[in-house]
Amino acid sequence: MKYNINYKLYLxxxxxxxxxxxxxxAVAEAIEGGVKIVQLREKDISSLEFYKTALKLKExxxxxxxxxxxxxxxxxxxxxxxxxxxLGQRDLPCSIAREIIGENxxxxxxxxxxxxxKKAEVDGADYIGVGALFPTNTKxxxxxxxxxxxxxxxxxxxxxxxxxGGINESNVYLLKSTNIxxxxxxxxxxxxxxxxxxxxxxxxxx
Amino acid sequence: MKYNINYKLYLxxxxxxxxxxxxxxAVAEAIEGGVKIVQLREKDISSLEFYKTALKLKExxxxxxxxxxxxxxxxxxxxxxxxxxxLGQRDLPCSIAREIIGENxxxxxxxxxxxxxKKAEVDGADYIGVGALFPTNTKxxxxxxxxxxxxxxxxxxxxxxxxxGGINESNVYLLKSTNIxxxxxxxxxxxxxxxxxxxxxxxxxx
Ligand code: NI
Numbered sequence: 167m168k169y170n171i172n173y174k175l176y177l178x179x180x181x182x183x184x185x186x187x188x189x190x191x192a193v194a195e196a197i198e199g200g201v202k203i204v205q206l207r208e209k210d211i212s213s214l215e216f217y218k219t220a221l222k223l224k225e226x227x228x229x230x231x232x233x234x235x236x237x238x239x240x241x242x243x244x245x246x247x248x249x250x251x252x253l254g255q256r257d258l259p260c261s262i263a264r265e266i267i268g269e270n271x272x273x274x275x276x277x278x279x280x281x282x283x284k285k286a287e288v289d290g291a292d293y294i295g296v297g298a299l300f301p302t303n304t305k306x307x308x309x310x311x312x313x314x315x316x317x318x319x320x321x322x323x324x325x326x327x328x329x330x331g332g333i334n335e336s337n338v339y340l341l342k343s344t345n346i347x348x349x350x351x352x353x354x355x356x357x358x359x360x361x362x363x364x365x366x367x368x369x370x371x372x
Numbered sequence: 373m374k375y376n377i378n379y380k381l382y383l384x385x386x387x388x389x390x391x392x393x394x395x396x397x398a399v400a401e402a403i404e405g406g407v408k409i410v411q412l413r414e415k416d417i418s419s420l421e422f423y424k425t426a427l428k429l430k431e432x433x434x435x436x437x438x439x440x441x442x443x444x445x446x447x448x449x450x451x452x453x454x455x456x457x458x459l460g461q462r463d464l465p466c467s468i469a470r471e472i473i474g475e476n477x478x479x480x481x482x483x484x485x486x487x488x489x490k491k492a493e494v495d496g497a498d499y500i501g502v503g504a505l506f507p508t509n510t511k512x513x514x515x516x517x518x519x520x521x522x523x524x525x526x527x528x529x530x531x532x533x534x535x536x537g538g539i540n541e542s543n544v545y546l547l548k549s550t551n552i553x554x555x556x557x558x559x560x561x562x563x564x565x566x567x568x569x570x571x572x573x574x575x576x577x578x
Contacts, residue, residue, distance in 0.1 A: 240451075241445060244447075245464055256421070262423070
């Protein structure tokens with residue numbers, strides 16, 4: 167059975183911006199602050215390290231009954247029985263991923279255009295991640311997406327739409343008119359000393 | 373049903389050493405020359421590119437009825453229905469991979485010690501790749517394995533043992549005494565202009 171997902175405040179991990187705490191601690195604090203779904207994103211580590219990190223996070227997210235989504239690596243998602251996988255446009259095609267992972271898991275797809283968003287929906291995606299809305303340092307090779315484009319994308323699909331890219335407590339109000347289902351953040355939560363408060367503050371402003 | 377695998381001449385790919393031909397052409401020529409099993413090894417490419425390359429190779433290996441093994445990425449192996457996956461010591465644990473990929477697929481595990489080889493066998497590996505036997509430029513972070521150690525490893529397990537690492541037509545005779553089941557090569561075949569002849573020559577000297 168697929169979960170009824172709350173996309174309102176979606177945390178994407180980046181271990182490089184953590185201030186004096188482990189990724190597990192940071193994620194637990196973010197969940198305590200109101201994060202509803204967590205995506206583990208790792209680059210440039212071995213599959214074994216990725217797997218071990220995913221295992222640790224899965225323990226925490228299970229404890230809080232929060233879905234864990236694995237970025238890109240379907241095999242890691244399967245290995246830790248994560249709730250889903252998030253696919254970029256340079257990752258495995260959504261339709262192939264769906265065949266492998268089955269109907270009961272969540273698949274998210276990154277989209278920067280209406281065309282990509284519609285294709286993702288047809289290919290079986292459960293939600294769409296749209297960005298980058300604002301300039302960001304935590305991910306390279308992002309494409310800029312305007313608020314107008316985001317609004318168009320939201321209107322063009324019936325699955326949930328989550329905005330990502332440089333969203334923080336100062337600019338989140340700009341997205342109010344778009345009718346999106348949630349925001350995904352990295353540094354606006356993980357880059358703060360008080361992670362729990364950062365999550366709570368964001369949640370109030372969405 | 374699991375294939376009856378011939379490990380005698382095992383080709384591991386490296387697109388960076390190809391001389392004026394595509395990976396698909398090179399692999400087809402190598403198979404024509406006598407290669408019995410092919411491992412696709414890719415680093416630093418997107419999952420989508422890895423998948424597309426694997427799809428192309430799968431077409432060729434299927435045509436020749438040769439098993440295709442995917443390095444590290446279990447998800448890519450599943451996505452193209454490859455015959456198996458090869459796991460290094462920094463990849464997913466063999467026991468976890470076996471649970472995901474099932475009993476009918478091949479799992480190879482890299483080992484540089486008797487302990488690692490025995491563990492791989494217990495964990496459900498179908499064969500062991502042992503190296504690096506000789507200095508090599510095509511893979512970084514390899515550990516040196518002596519011919520004595522290789523002989524010990526071969527004696528310590530009952531699954532097939534394939535030697536890898538800098539093996540070529542000039543030094544392959546040094547492995548004759550080890551009783552191993554095959555050799556895995558990269559540049560000794562793919563680095564040659566006449567790939568088919570290179571494979572044939574190696575096969576005669578094993
Ligand atoms: Ni890897």
